[in-house]
Amino acid sequence: MNPNPHPNPGRAATAAADTPVRARRWRRLSIVRRNYDLYLLLIPGLAFLLLFKYAPIYGLVIAFQDFNIFKGIGGSEWVGMQQFHRLFTSHDFGTVMRNTLLISLYKIVLLFPLPILIAVLLNEVARMWFKRAVQTIIYLPHFLSWVVVAGLFVNILSPSTGIVNHIIQFFGGHPVSFLMDNHFFRSVIVATAGWKEVGWNAIVFIAAIAGLDPELYEAARLDGANRIQQMFKITLPGIASTIMLMLILRIGGVLEAGTEQILLLYNPTVYESGDVLGTYIYRVGLGSMEYSYSTAVGLFESAVGFALVLSGNFVSRRITGKSIW
């Protein structure tokens, strides 16, 4: 373990006469001193982290208080697990958890494999102009805001003037109020999320495929493997570790079912099928100003996500030897 790529011969020689521990410490110190300007560059980032990332994490302690905004964290009363008890026994918890898990699982099961499929298909395209055009088009929805996407879909799904209902009526059906109907709301959420992100999410897998060794395909061709066999024997195994890592990260976000998206698309009629943890936190925390209770809900969400990433990573390291860090 030599952390120093630019050893200073003079100092290293005198230091070597000393004990090894002191020598190492001396060398580290001299590296730090020589690169003090690089360490100075760390300061703005650390200040940012402290203020905007770690201060809110510290703020999570109000989940164990009955927080009063005028008394602050120091002056508010500590109530232990009371907020969590209230959450787990509340009537809303069942509905909100069910909606969160259903929407998230639909999103994972239906939308996680699609980007992989897209990347594999794009890899089979020999005409570069076609490949580039398709990529340009399918990345585009990612760059539209959720407000715009919500606006587009509210428009095309409108029961009176939307094109989807015109098509339904053309085939003799009755118009559907997709965004007012608890039977359809979750499907609309999954479909709009898919429309916005599926193409963009393929980019990671496209990058992974681009990193594969072309000689593998050459060798497979010489052995007489056709393109479908190459797809299953080279492309997919080649990006398996990327798929695994993305899946772990995705599963870690299972309790974040799309807060901004749902806040924009839902209305009280579909709370029953569309209210998820994030929207519930928003309604209770900022609508009814129940800061402690909603922070407890948020802490529950973050803690479960964190635990899922850690255990997913552990399992992945055991099975495939790959981990996200």
Next chain:
Amino acid sequence: MRTKSVTDRMLDVFVYGLLLLLAVACLFPFLNVLSKSLSANWAVLSGKVGLWPVGFTLENVYYVVTDGIFLNALKISVFVTVVGTLGSVLFTGISAYPLSKKHLPGIKPVLVLYVFTMLFNGGMIPSYLLIKQLGLMNNLASLILPGLINVFNMLLIKNYFESLPESLEESAKLDGASNLTIVLRIIIPISMPVFATVSLFYAVAFWSDWFHPMLYLNDPSLKPLQLYLRDIVLEADTSNQNLNLNIDRLMNLSPEGIRNATVIVSTIPILLVYPFLQRYFIRGILVGSVKG
């Protein structure tokens, strides 16, 4: 050229067909609303508009781009996006460079501090209370400061720096260049693809942000475009008051047409820059994500 086997031909049909379908599905909602925004009111209401305008008119678009509230919202959004993006790229680049020097003592723990915040965060309410306590409510800084460093973007830049050949810096060091000279003269100029990529990501994030302005701003004169859009497009019950139409213009205009035109006009800035930056971000991501 070898003749293709039957299975290869069938595969091609499948591949091209499916991708074409996908591209059409991505464009369809956008083209439909675009056509509606350029169509006459009667055509929209009678459901005649598909992917091409019927009874072409620019009235709706004209109404939007001359509306004072829209222009103010646009101004706010442009300001937040430009200042936010410049600040973010600067701060993120500054932070990423020392983190790319893994051999320096103490760098790894700092990296862990960053990565941890990707996996665990304080969430909506503590962040809201922080902004309140800092006195940043109804201040555009509340939209810029908390988003100054996105850890994912920082890792992209850091990985890009790490992928640069070490010999570049070595030889400059032998010539007696300081760290600062190396960064300004060598690192930044050859890292343009990743900076372009990250600039685009930041710009889009600031431009598209609806959630934070919704949380932190309630002064109507500070409303950025996304909040304005949300009011016009999604608050169906209040839209007619918001639009405040004159009787004489109602002949050609309708709340529906104006809504469509607002959606379209507000996406134009993104559509204008996207094709130019697109060639960069594929390269930027390719290199930046090699090490994950």
